[in-house]
Amino acid sequence: MAIKIDRKSKIPIYLQVKKQIIDEIKSGKLKIGEKVPTERELAQKLKVSRNTISNTYNILEQEGVLISYQGKGTFVAAGEENIWKDQ
DSSP states (O other): OOOOOOTTSSSOHHHHHHHHHHHHHHHTSSOTTOEEOOHHHHHHHHTSOHHHHHHHHHHHHHTTSEEEETTTEEEEOOOOGGGGGGO
16 A cells, blocks of 8 residues: 655544545555555554554444454455445
8 A cells, every 4th residue: 555644734644544545445556355454554654653543444444445354454345336436
């Protein structure tokens, strides 16, 4: 994932991350069923709090974009092809 944070932006970091994950899915860079980085890995890469990434992943799970399996990881959720158009 090629996520970049703009620390000077007025948009909260978790929303920047959320939008970029959705954009990567829409563009096909992230595919349905593909594993995303762990919260810890992404937090370290972006130099943000793990809580920020945890919050982002939780929101994306509630929206049906991601799905987590205990002991396996977090993945892009399967669903209708058009699920990403409204995000």
